[in-house]
Amino acid sequence: MTNLPPRAKLATAMLRTAAALSRASGRGDGSVIGGKVGLTIEPKLLQLLAAGRRVALISGTNGKTTTTRFTAAALEAAGPVATNSFGANMPTGHTTALAKARDAVNCVLEVDEHYLPRLMAEATPQVIALLNLSRDQLDRAMEVSGLAAKWRDALAQHPDVPIIANADDPWVAWAASGSNNVTWFAGGQRWQEDSWICPQCRKHLDRFGDYWRCTSCGFTRPSPTWGVEGNAAVTPDGSRVPLDLRLPGQVNRANAVTALAVASAFGIAPQQAAPLLVNVKSIAGRYAVVRRNGRRLRLLLSKNPAGWLEAFDMLEPMCPVVLALNAREVDGYDTSWIYDVDFSPVRDRRVIAIGDRRMDLAVRLQVNDVKFEVARDITEAINVLPSGEVEVIANYTAFQDIRAEFDRVN
Template sequence: MSDLPLRAQMAVALGRTAARMSRLAGRGDGSVIGGKIGLKLDPELLTKLARDRKLVLVSATNGKTTTTRLITSAMTPLGEVATNAFGANMPTGHVSALASAPDARYGVLECDEKYVPMVLRETGANVVALMNLSRDQMDRAAEIWLLAGKWRKALEAAPDSHVIANCDDPLVTWGAATAKNVTWVSAGQHWREDSWSCPECGGPLDREGAAWGCRECSFTRPKPDWILHGERVTAPGGRTFELSGLQLPGRANRSNAVIALAVVSLFGVEPETALPLLGQVTSVAGRYTTVEHEGRRMRLLLSKNPAGWLEAFDVLQPAPGPVALSINAQGPDGRDTSWLWDVDYRILKGRPVWATGERRLDLAARLEAADLEFTVVDDIDKAVMAVPPGHLDIIANYTAFQDIRTRYGRVV
């Protein structure tokens, strides 16, 4: 920290003070306000804090918080790692993360999709991990083809950055294709409704298993260097490793894990070393946490868009296990709830279902259209107490999820 110019040191100090006051006031962990104050005092603070570090940027529509946590865990043999572990994924959060670990040689930063070009330009990150792109908060976010186009331009202008990219997602592949150095990972793509057309020419994409290719131009899936198949990972050179020790549930987290393995291998951390460290991660900012309340064991699942709901359904306890669904539409969620109609809720048939949250009536209309039996309640506690003692899965979007964590326990 002493190597920073005096102005940057003052910006960091005042940012830390603001963050501490935010925590004392119960307004959150202070990452955003601390970084905001720091950048206000020194607009070049992020660049200065990133200097002389080896940085990883992690971006995707879904899974970036979890993958950031997995990569950070697997990199611990290298020493201290600076990271924004709780999802403050814009430059303000990046400043706070780097400032809080001034001596960390390494950094792993979750990055909002829209901010990838800016953050890459300002930090010169060594590695950029790109996993998936799908519709999310369309009332305030750009069309995902535009995002992929911005990735292309940014990566073309960053020849020293190495990209780890999920080649099973055509949009990610197109966004990463201009990078000078790319490691392609077959990490799977379970939600395909946003990638039926070629991003290069607009023609139809033909698919056969994981493979895909444009019918009208030469754009096609690259040959992967890392391959996820079930619970096994094949690394470059043909070595195969089991993911059986992974504690985070579901196919989405196996996808996150293979991306993490590919990233840390660039820093010399081999899968034999990384896999046990991935298995130490059991919860990420409350995701997949189980909390106890009045004899009920509630597992909390975060889902903020159709792709995320598909993955949440994948890890539900077997039917007829009960499910509570909670939807808000505040700023961090996106105000537009029309995406609910893209989720196939028929998979919940045969289960007791409760609908709650600020936009419970929007959710109820969608569930009724899916011909489901459900109960609308105006408070999550009514759903919880309506379930007999035992297990309850709760799926919620962002602010609803945070409200539930605050009420029943913020286990991390």
């Protein structure tokens, strides 16, 4: 780390003050407003705070918050870690995270996929993890192909930066394939509806599970050196490292393997890092368990078709499920994406639809031959369900509404 020039020191002090005031007034953790104040005073503050530190960037459509938390836990084997692991994944949040932990040499930053090129230029990363690319809020964000091209162009400007990339996602493989130093992991791709054409020649891809190839131009899935077998990570030397995780689902085992690969790039052995992953239990309320009136509710956040598909894979057998859908600014106003989701996995359960757009969700469930009920909010939904286990799947603001309701009860 380097000493900051006077303007940057002032910017850092004002950042911390703004963040503290935000927390004291109950407006949030202050990451966004703090970073905004700091960058207004010193536009190069992010670059200055990252100088002389070892930075890992984690990006993708889904799983980046969880993978960032896993990676931060793994890097703690080598000391304090600067991280924005609660989701402020744009430059304002990155700046705040680096300012809050000035003594941490190792840093891991979750990066919104649209901001990855900027962070590559400003944070001088030691390693970048690329998880996946799929449709997400298409009413205000670019198509998957455009985002993959944006990544590919940015990576071409930094060809020697080590990349850890998901070999099972054709768009990620294409974006990373021009780099000189790529480590491939088998992260799986349950959602495949955005990757039936070849990113390279735009012809049809042949797919066999997670394996894929283009018979027209020869673009083929790279051979991964990291993977998952059961409840163990498979390392490049063929070792199997047990994964004792508190978070459910195959997708989180893949996220954990990605974190171990990033930690390995920092010189931390998988056998040393893996036991630390058990410390990750809940991420900003995701996977949290709440008990209310004899019910045990588990909260799952899912923001797009790929995320809902993964959430269905995590559901406990046969227990009721509450599905919550909003369409506010940060969710995207267009709810037509729910027709990309196959709701048949919940067909044999008791299903309750809530949220601002619960009637949109109700129509979709009816089209998918899923029997359902409609409730105004999570409290009403709970009251009509019997005692026992309940799964809750919600998109972003619906998830925050549910958390706020539970906080009011507390």
